[in-house]
Amino acid sequence: MKLGVAKNKKKILVSGYNNNMVIHPMWLRERVTDAKYFDKNNGQRLYDPSKIKKNIKIERALIKNKFLNIKFSDGVQSDYFIKDLINEINKNSFQKNLKLWNSNIKYKPIYKYEKNLFNSKRGLKVIKDFYKFGFSIIKKTPVKKNYILNFANSLGILRKTNFGKLFNVRSVRKASDLAYTSHALAAHTDNPYRRPIPGIQILHCLKNDSIGGHSTLTDGFAVVEYMRKKYPKYFKILSSVKIRFSYQDKNTYLENWGETIQLDSDNTIKRVRLSPRLDYVQVFKKDKLDQFYKARSLFIKLCNSKKFMIEFKLSPGDMMLMDNYRTLHGRTKYDMSVGERHLQGCYIEHDSVESKMKKLEANS
Numbered sequence: 001m002k003l004g005v006a007k008n009k010k011k012i013l014v015s016g017y018n019n020n021m022v023i024h025p026m027w028l029r030e031r032v033t034d035a036k037y038f039d040k041n042n043g044q045r046l047y048d049p050s051k052i053k054k055n056i057k058i059e060r061a062l063i064k065n066k067f068l069n070i071k072f073s074d075g076v077q078s079d080y081f082i083k084d085l086i087n088e089i090n091k092n093s094f095q096k097n098l099k100l101w102n103s104n105i106k107y108k109p110i111y112k113y114e115k116n117l118f119n120s121k122r123g124l125k126v127i128k129d130f131y132k133f134g135f136s137i138i139k140k141t142p143v144k145k146n147y148i149l150n151f152a153n154s155l156g157i158l159r160k161t162n163f164g165k166l167f168n169v170r171s172v173r174k175a176s177d178l179a180y181t182s183h184a185l186a187a188h189t190d191n192p193y194r195r196p197i198p199g200i201q202i203l204h205c206l207k208n209d210s211i212g213g214h215s216t217l218t219d220g221f222a223v224v225e226y227m228r229k230k231y232p233k234y235f236k237i238l239s240s241v242k243i244r245f246s247y248q249d250k251n252t253y254l255e256n257w258g259e260t261i262q263l264d265s266d267n268t269i270k271r272v273r274l275s276p277r278l279d280y281v282q283v284f285k286k287d288k289l290d291q292f293y294k295a296r297s298l299f300i301k302l303c304n305s306k307k308f309m310i311e312f313k314l315s316p317g318d319m320m321l322m323d324n325y326r327t328l329h330g331r332t333k334y335d336m337s338v339g340e341r342h343l344q345g346c347y348i349e350h351d352s353v354e355s356k357m358k359k360l361e362a363n364s
């Protein structure tokens with residue numbers, strides 16, 4: 001991509017993007033970063049851009065070395081670092097560097113723990129891979145109760161819920177959730193009834209010497225792309241019907257609505273929601289519900305299939321991160337009479353982890 005000035009010095013052109021597009025003068029004017037207009041400490045404008053004259057024009061533009069100097073018709077003059085401007089032009093909310101996978105996955109994002117991991121270049125690689133694959137496992141973290149909170153805080157900002165800052169996954173009597181029993185758990189995303197839905201789930205293995213109790217992961221996006229190609233009708237119904245997800249106990253009543261497959265406006269996948277134990281579809285006509293039930297059954301079947309699901313056993317010290325908007329998780333049943341299985345879990349939010357990633361990237 002190249003930036004240039006038109007012969008009359010009154011237009012900024014960008015080539016390699018929509019065939020020599022002229023950049024709107026307002027777009028440039030509201031990106032002036034001089035101290036009078038922009039607070040460098042927080043990246044915020046010091047004025048309301050709607051107050052800039054609508055017919056703002058470029059009076060004169062010049063490129064000198066690596067800078068573009070523009071004088072606007074309202075008298076404001078500013079230097080832009082061309083590289084920054086090109087980066088800004090390239091910013092696109094749909095940019096995603098994803099590697100979809102199925103059970104043939106060759107490279108798994110598995111790392112060995114080290115102190116201050118998320119203040120290092122290696123930490124940046126861990127986070128980038130997490131976003132690429134939708135999960136990662138960090139091995140040999142301290143096997144200490146509640147250590148997960150230190151870990152979570154070193155990576156992002158913790159999301160407290162009605163279960164507290166963290167939850168313990170082990171069998172208890174009168175369990176408030178099936179997770180706290182020894183039953184098998186089919187592939188699902190967590191807590192689709194919350195608003196917003198927790199972005200990232202972390203699970204820390206403290207003990208796992210029972211028989212069974214293997215963890216499972218499925219790349220929900222890979223399953224969706226498969227359905228989009230092979231079963232377009234079912235894909236369409238799952239990406240258009242909004243479902244009510246609900247959780248209730250003695251003190252809590254949570255509810256949220258959303259599609260099983262949520263798409264972005266460019267039709268890429270934004271997120272998946274699957275939690276068949278607590279989803280309630282609206283009362284549509286029989287034909288539509290027939291289609292919906294078939295589509296949901298197929299999605300569940302694929303998410304739990306040998307083709308898409310990986311299965312492994314977590315060891316004490318393993319810290320598993322899962323993108324709750326993309327990766328489905330589950331576990332096989334385990335025998336409570338032998339050994340013990342104890343995991344601790346918590347949630348953190350995407351924006352805080354992405355912030356960490358961007359800061360580490362800027363400093364590397």
Ligand SMILES: [Fe+2]
Nearest residue numbers: 179189190329
């Ligand atoms: Fe879960």
